Amino acid sequence: MKIPILDKLRSYLFLKILLILGTALFFTIILVMVSHQILIVHMVFPVQQRNSVNYAQYIIKSLGTPPDIQKAQEIVKNEKIQIRWSGPGGEWASSKDLIGFQKLDIPAFPEEKGIYAGFNETGLCIDIKKGEWRYLIILHFKKEGIPYVVGVFAVIVLCSITFILTSIYFAMSWLLKPVRILHDAVRQMGEGNIDVEIATNRNDELGKLTHSFNIMSRKVREMLHARERLLQDVSHELRSPLTRARVALEFLDESNTKTSLMDDIHEMETMIIELLETERLKSQYGGLKLENVNISSMIQGLCSEFKNQEPGIKIVSMAENIFLKIDPKRIQILLRNLLDNALRYSRIGDYPVEISLREKANEITISIQDFGSGIPEQDLPYIFEPFYRVDKSRSKKTGGYGLGLSLCKRIMEAHQGDIEITSKPNVGTTVFLKFKNTGASSNPNKK
Ligand SMILES: Nc1ncnc2c1ncn2[C@@H]1O[C@H](COP(=O)(O)OP(=O)(O)O)[C@@H](O)[C@H]1O
Ligand SMILES: [Mg+2]
Known part of the structure; x- marks a missing residue:
């Protein structure tokens, strides 16, 4: 099946190169994202998860059983974290609107049962069950920072891509300018205007091509001029002998040969007049x-x-x-x-x-x-x-x-x-x- 737009795209060298560069950029971005995923998510994140769980367990230990509210308030103040727990003594949270256990939605910690650790809307949360008690330690809040960082990162990436694509666009159109000019010149020559020459100061392959084009157009011009000059010179040279021949013929007696020769001379004279006339018309107007x-x-x-x-x-x-x-x-x-x-x-x-x-x-x-x-x-x-x-x-x-x-x-x-x-x-x-x-x-x- 033929798609007209694709056919049209195929006829633009400029678009093709742009498409190739665009595809290259696209795959570079994919590559960066995949390596980021492998490095950060699969190698750094598990380490961070383990450290965070250890830290949370340490805090829970220092709270004691049953947990001491005064101690908890001190830790919350000093460590800038949030704590919630529930157990036989009731439920406590370091702040009124802190997320509840049922809304956590974080992944299980693979190394130990009864522990969940990971990011959600609130931030990095560690959910630990210990005997009759269940604790939630929130290590840092997404609100302070992460969305902002992600946002800035996205804007930087988008701006860079736009900048790179625009630069590529202008660089390409500068690079391919000789192709456009050459195309124009060749078309003009095809239409019969042989006086085309292209100015260029480029030294690359396209510059050389332009240079060769100029040499070719000069050669063609010279050849055509030589041909025209030859025609003109021959016509001029034939004129006087023909006139002399006609005058000499006039003195001969009437005969079939004389009439036939007269006709031939007349035809040749017409030809020469046409040739010279054609040449004369070539000068301006x-x-x-x-x-x-x-x-x-x-x-x-x-x-x-x-x-x-x-x-x-x-x-x-x-x-x-x-x-x-x-x-x-x-x-x-x-x-x-x-x-x-x-x-x-x-x-x-x-x-x-x-x-x-x-x-x-x-x-x-x-x-x-x-x-x-x-x-x-x-x-x-x-x-x-x-x-x-x-x-x-x-x-x-x-x-x-x-x-x-x-x-x-x-x-x-x-x-x-x-x-x-x-x-x-x-x-x-x-x-x-x-x-x-x-x-x-x-x-x-x-x-
Ligand atoms: N109306 C026409 N029909 C067919 N052939 C034509 C016609 N006009 C020109 N030609 C062809 O073009 C050639 C060149 O025409 P022209 O320059 O007038 O020369 P000629 O002196 O032979 O008429 C002719 O020889 C003829 O073969
Ligand atoms: Mg004719």
């Missing part, structure tokens, strides 16, 4: 030219641009007159790319691509849904990488260079928005574009 744009009309305009392509585009929900502060050229590139994908990866006979624009209190979402071939689950995490394509043969019939989505992601990031893709093979793909619904997105004409 990427030189965006922000304007208040009616995104509703922009989408409608773009849809009519694509209206002749199979299987067509259907507007399913369109919030009217939504204004967004965006770079219109870049957003058009983005939407064109996504619509192009949706149409390109739909098959003959599939449902038309569905597009919608929805406004929420803090978010404006554009969704583009197709019912085409879809993207396999294992490819989804890489779909925004430059040059990534599902079709590994990279046939020109089934797609482009694989740069479109990486540019789309950069454009959304530059706009501080989000792009998400959900997809299922043979069911279809949906792309969500999420923009913050800030004050800038309201219709300026309304004001």
Whole structure:
């Protein structure tokens, strides 16, 4: 049987360690109590019991038979004890409210018959039968001292345990702080923020782990930067030869070869523009030219641009007159790319691509849904990488260079928005574009 709380407990290292320490403390206390029981109760107490019985017998002897009241009063005064007896001469007690024989409730003294000795509410009592007489000697009173001592002891123990547990709690949370920070940093890195570094001045294992994490994150950063630099440099270097090739081609006579070469050069130029554009957008705000744009009309305009392509585009929900502060050229590139994908990866006979624009209190979402071939689950995490394509043969019939989505992601990031893709093979793909619904997105004409 699974208990949800236990499962939850299992997932906290901090609680586990606390639990281990708590258990250790618990067993330490048990051990102390058991050894106390053995040492005090089983070894010291019998000795004390025997001494007390001897002392009581000595007092009874000095009282004489029948006991002498005057002598008793003297002993009570000097020894600070209490005495009661009963016998043929009647009953006597050193104080009016002294406990009676019938209420004693103390254990029998194992070494001699007719004697009882031990603690009760009143204190250490010795009950001795001698001939026709029965004596009760109370050696010291619990009221004066014992409850107080027990109380103080309990308070000290409780305070110490509370203090120890609180100290352990704070010590542990200090000790495990790097784990929490590391967890946070790893999560951030997983979300794509590779600029994380953790400050630490610890030298223990966790400090070393933090240090290694920093080295790893630096290496990853360097690798990614090197890759991006390479792409950028190659694009730059290809630009001029391509232009020269195009100019040279213009002088050739018209032929099929010329058209085909022109097409290839055009495609490569587009690729280079996309690469460089992606790179440029990475710099802060990427030189965006922000304007208040009616995104509703922009989408409608773009849809009519694509209206002749199979299987067509259907507007399913369109919030009217939504204004967004965006770079219109870049957003058009983005939407064109996504619509192009949706149409390109739909098959003959599939449902038309569905597009919608929805406004929420803090978010404006554009969704583009197709019912085409879809993207396999294992490819989804890489779909925004430059040059990534599902079709590994990279046939020109089934797609482009694989740069479109990486540019789309950069454009959304530059706009501080989000792009998400959900997809299922043979069911279809949906792309969500999420923009913050800030004050800038309201219709300026309304004001
Ligand atoms: N709507 C979609 N349906 C199915 N696959 C898609 C869709 N959009 C993108 N893909 C897959 O993602 C890859 C990368 O897309 P993209 O960056 O736009 O490059 P491409 O130039 O190939 O269209 C595509 O090659 C394709 O395999
Ligand atoms: Mg594309």
